[in-house]
Amino acid sequence: MKTRNRLFVKSILILTTLLFAGWSLKNKTEIDNTKNIIVLVKYKTQPSKENETVLALTNLIESVKKEPHFVNIKLHIDPKDRTNILLYEEWDDELYYKSKHMQTNHLQKFIGDSKNFLAGPPEITFWKVEKEFK
Secondary structure, three states: OHHHHHHHHHHHHHHHHHHHHHHHHHHHHHHHHHOOEEEEEEEEEOOOOHHHHHHHHHHHHHHHOOOOOEEEEEEEEOOOOOOEEEEEEEEOOHHHHHOOHHHOHHHHHHHHHHHHOEOOOOEEEEEEOOOOOO
């Protein structure tokens, strides 16, 4: 009878451990999916410098894509006013973005060069995904 009780207790412990491990993994995945930071970067180009700005941003993005924690960037142009450009960026580490990404050589070069084609510094805002609908 003792052997049967021990086997029963071991079985319950193993089952509980597996259930807890599965629950933890599921919750970790859900947390990981929602921790990405969305960065909106709004640019205003100098008059007649829209194409130069898009080319410079495209070159910058090619370098940015190689950085750790990069997920995605979408470049948008306002169809009613091509001097308005928006980058929709997704990163998996906000701290990296705000520190190491901002110090990269390619971004620092872009910032220096941008005085030739941007009307001023960009507006940068940070967002968290609350819900996603597909």
